[in-house]
Amino acid sequence: GEDVEQSLFLSVREGDSSVINCTYTDSSSTYLYWYKQEPGAGLQLLTYIFSNMDMKQDQRLTVLLNKKDKHLSLRIADTQTGDSAIYFCAVSGYSTLTFGKGTMLLVSP
């Protein structure tokens, strides 16, 4: 089945850019998503990209998709302490999404 891999931890300073990376195995995935989970809460959809796109920008968020390398990244510009959370990459399959294990982003003042 589909396998989605993410690095587990990223630490940045407030005001820097953060880049969270994700690799996946199923090249037929049509939709690719980024979710954010704050402590004690459910997952919140941040943004998504269709597989026929290379880049999508949404305010401070930029998603890059390299289909050849099956690599997805999320860039957060001007990272704030409120961005501290776990970020999940997810890719669409036949009936369900497959999630990575999540990257914990820690933003220090």
Place this chain on the structure above:
Amino acid sequence: NAGVTQTPKFRVLKTGQSMTLLCAQDMNHEYMYWYRQDPGMGLRLIHYSVGEGTTAKGEVPDGYNVSRLKKQNFLLGLESAAPSQTSVYFCASSEGPGIGGYTFGSGTRLTVV
């Protein structure tokens, strides 16, 4: 617009007890899902449903049963709880496979002692 509502939010069970977790969505979504989240394991799919009256097994279905008698509700049952089922359970719904992403509930924290 409530989205996806899970009840209860917290529960402590003794080993061998049974319980049902309720998930309700008001978005008229066809697809519904139950996940469990454990430290270091990410989200693992337990069961899912592609429409009223349907259910299917996910990655970790053993020890759980589900029912989708009404389109807006998806129930997760534990017939005989075990300590290994201590986890945070999330319900989600979507319009279709991957379409629009999932909307998640806020979770149920279950402890089995």
